[in-house]
Amino acid sequence: xxxxxxxxxxxxxxxxxxxxxxxxxxxxxxxxxxxxxxxxxxxxxxxxxxxxxxxxxxxxxxxxxxxxxxxxxxxxxxxxxxxxxxxxxxxxxxxxxxx
Numbered sequence: 001x002x003x004x005x006x007x008x009x010x011x012x013x014x015x016x017x018x019x020x021x022x023x024x025x026x027x028x029x030x031x032x033x034x035x036x037x038x039x040x041x042x043x044x045x046x047x048x049x050x051x052x053x054x055x056x057x058x059x060x061x062x063x064x065x066x067x068x069x070x071x072x073x074x075x076x077x078x079x080x081x082x083x084x085x086x087x088x089x090x091x092x093x094x095x096x097x098x099x
Contacts, residue, residue, distance in 0.1 A: 031078075031079055
């Protein structure tokens, strides 16, 4: 399988994106965030997303790179992965208060 890369047209941050961002930065860590919503947030933030091998997803945002594991068979992201997404967003200069 050949990995592919896609970069969709940037959407403006809508209400759902803001809610997902708030859940990512929430303390204690939320347990009800769907991975699909996180990917849509990345796209809204103008990130480049590419598929890796297996369930891996590569994301580049503001020059910061990360690789995440897309959850399966469940659709929600576990707390540890959500903390990793939070750190990635912070390293890329995305802070919940600024959005």
